[in-house]
Amino acid sequence: MSVGPISSSSLGALSSPGSIGGIGVSTDVGRAVSGTGRGAVPGIDFGGALADVSTSLDAADQLATQVATGQIENIHEYTAAATKAQLGVELTVAFQRRAIEAFQEIMRIQI
Amino acid sequence: MTMFRALDNSVSGANLSRLWMDAIADNIANVNTVRPPDEDPFRARVVIAQSVEGDDGIGHGVRPAAIGLYGGEGPLAYDPHHPLADEDGMVRLPVVDMTVEMSNLILASRTYEANLSVIDRVRDSYMAALRIGNR
Numbered sequence: 001m002s003v004g005p006i007s008s009s010s011l012g013a014l015s016s017p018g019s020i021g022g023i024g025v026s027t028d029v030g031r032a033v034s035g036t037g038r039g040a041v042p043g044i045d046f047g048g049a050l051a052d053v054s055t056s057l058d059a060a061d062q063l064a065t066q067v068a069t070g071q072i073e074n075i076h077e078y079t080a081a082a083t084k085a086q087l088g089v090e091l092t093v094a095f096q097r098r099a100i101e102a103f104q105e106i107m108r109i110q111i
Numbered sequence: 112m113t114m115f116r117a118l119d120n121s122v123s124g125a126n127l128s129r130l131w132m133d134a135i136a137d138n139i140a141n142v143n144t145v146r147p148p149d150e151d152p153f154r155a156r157v158v159i160a161q162s163v164e165g166d167d168g169i170g171h172g173v174r175p176a177a178i179g180l181y182g183g184e185g186p187l188a189y190d191p192h193h194p195l196a197d198e199d200g201m202v203r204l205p206v207v208d209m210t211v212e213m214s215n216l217i218l219a220s221r222t223y224e225a226n227l228s229v230i231d232r233v234r235d236s237y238m239a240a241l242r243i244g245n246r
Binding site for chain 1: 114115118119121122125126129226227230234237238241244
């Protein structure tokens with residue numbers, strides 16, 4: 001089962017400010033996610049990073065097919081590609097978790 | 112992604128070791144390949160490695176630049192009834208030194224395993240980095 005690549009355009013809705021939860025709160029977290037440079041994590045191109053992770057997952061998938069059909073020359077290339085894909089996915093999940101934690105911290109601020 | 116440079120370097124090292132083991136296996140398989148004396152003997156294959164330089168002083172691993180052949184004259188052996196023997200009854204033995212090949216085999220397989228352990232360690236290190244701040 002292969003996962004299709006995630007295009008940057010599908011992330012445009014995510015990156016617009018105020019779209020997180022639909023609440024009109026000060027959207028520093030939203031800006032952080034979109035990386036427009038003034039948020040908590042400036043300069044991160046989240047869409048591009050997700051595209052990179054998706055590419056590495058595709059590459060690992062193709063090598064897995066080659067291993068299954070016996071065409072592969074260097075078997076360690078498959079395990080290294082699987083490791084890269086795993087690291088990329090873990091990084092993405094960790095990033096998402098941190099962003100949500102930061103947002104929840106902000107929401108807990110008592111007025 | 113540039114954070115995977117250590118992984119890419121180790122994969123290139125493992126690729127070279129795999130190619131080296133292929134060459135050694137070829138040499139050992141052909142250790143009894145005799146030829147007529149007027150022909151070039153079977154020569155042991157040697158993988159010539161070349162480092163891949165990078166911009167910042169740290170390279171990008173290794174690549175097999177060429178496959179060379181061992182030089183020297185293959186020894187002649189007296190075997191008059193061999194179908195490939197010439198009128199003097201001599202055949203040309205291959206240029207393969209078994210002791211060299213066996214010790215190279217140990218080197219190649221240990222190098223392969225060393226590169227794989229680098230991949231393992233690097234992965235563990237990066238996973239530890241992702242666990243910073245976990246509660």
